[in-house]
Amino acid sequence: MKKKALTLILVLLFVAMILAACGGSSEENGSEEASGSTETTTLRLAENHPDDYPTTIGDKEFARLVEEKTDGRYVIEVYSGGQLGEESEVLEQAQLGTIDLARVNAIPLAQFSEDIGVLSMPYLFEDEEAKWEKLNGDVGQDLLATLDGSNLVGLAFYDSGERSFYNTEHPIEKPEDMAGLKIRVQNSELAIDIVEALGASATPMEYGEVYSALQTGVIDGAENNFPSYYTSNHYNVSPYFTVNGYQGNPEVLLASESLWNELSDEDKEAFREAALESVAVQREAWAELTEEARDAVVEAGSELIEVEDVSAWRDAVQPIYDKYGDQFGEWIDRLTE
Numbered sequence: 001m002k003k004k005a006l007t008l009i010l011v012l013l014f015v016a017m018i019l020a021a022c023g024g025s026s027e028e029n030g031s032e033e034a035s036g037s038t039e040t041t042t043l044r045l046a047e048n049h050p051d052d053y054p055t056t057i058g059d060k061e062f063a064r065l066v067e068e069k070t071d072g073r074y075v076i077e078v079y080s081g082g083q084l085g086e087e088s089e090v091l092e093q094a095q096l097g098t099i100d101l102a103r104v105n106a107i108p109l110a111q112f113s114e115d116i117g118v119l120s121m122p123y124l125f126e127d128e129e130a131k132w133e134k135l136n137g138d139v140g141q142d143l144l145a146t147l148d149g150s151n152l153v154g155l156a157f158y159d160s161g162e163r164s165f166y167n168t169e170h171p172i173e174k175p176e177d178m179a180g181l182k183i184r185v186q187n188s189e190l191a192i193d194i195v196e197a198l199g200a201s202a203t204p205m206e207y208g209e210v211y212s213a214l215q216t217g218v219i220d221g222a223e224n225n226f227p228s229y230y231t232s233n234h235y236n237v238s239p240y241f242t243v244n245g246y247q248g249n250p251e252v253l254l255a256s257e258s259l260w261n262e263l264s265d266e267d268k269e270a271f272r273e274a275a276l277e278s279v280a281v282q283r284e285a286w287a288e289l290t291e292e293a294r295d296a297v298v299e300a301g302s303e304l305i306e307v308e309d310v311s312a313w314r315d316a317v318q319p320i321y322d323k324y325g326d327q328f329g330e331w332i333d334r335l336t337e
């Protein structure tokens, strides 16, 4: 009898302890609700440049603004330096929704929206000012909207300046000097066509593989802007940089559609605003690094071949306008009018 009573007391004690524990957690929930705070969702943003690169600075400003505009309900972690993969893998993952947000270049996006390919047309814009007036305006938004249906949502354009050719072999002054060189290009038919129109042979390859391909002679050259040429260390292995600014395609900040579909209309607006507001900070960082990179590569021994008159280069890429001119006709008109 005594033993039974003891067992009963122990069981009651145990039950009381469990009830006390449950009561504690529900109180916690209750107080959270009372203070108005709700769950925080953490999102991942993929960036293939280093932490202090202008696009990464833009991504972080975007993250800061999203957090501010959603009262901390969305926190964006920026994974720089290609931690989440090369650009094409990131795009695949963003399409699947396993990466929420990404900053990529416009060229590979042409696989998903043919129209966006127009931004890779050589010598498309008169100058940087004309380009940004268009990209920041309606035509820019309309181009981003052409990604609809690709499981990606375009949010804003970031600055990527102008791309030029560099190589390991000799100074290139005119298109004829490109003959026979193996030039790495991004994964795009248009990029391949441009290099071939210039008489070189095109090798599509991921950005992260270019340094060792230059070093080992798998390729003779590549093309990019000053900040990428500098921060990727390509200048160390490929010293002849021809400043012919043949292409001005921008960067794109985007969201996966599966994230997008989960956002309320109000939050969608907050994400869009944050993206557009972050452009100014990104572009300022861009202007700074472009100058710094240019000076640094010259200091390190790169030879800059300045092309004052690009008309011979424009003429050499005319076959690209013959091939793609009709397809992009309307966009070209809108972007250059």
Ligand code: GTR
Residues within 6 Å of the ligand: 048, 087, 103, 104, 105, 160, 186, 206, 207, 223, 224, 225, 228, 251
């Ligand atoms: C850079 C761009 C990268 C990547 C790279 C490349 O300018 O910022 O996202 O596209 O070019 O050439 O692959």
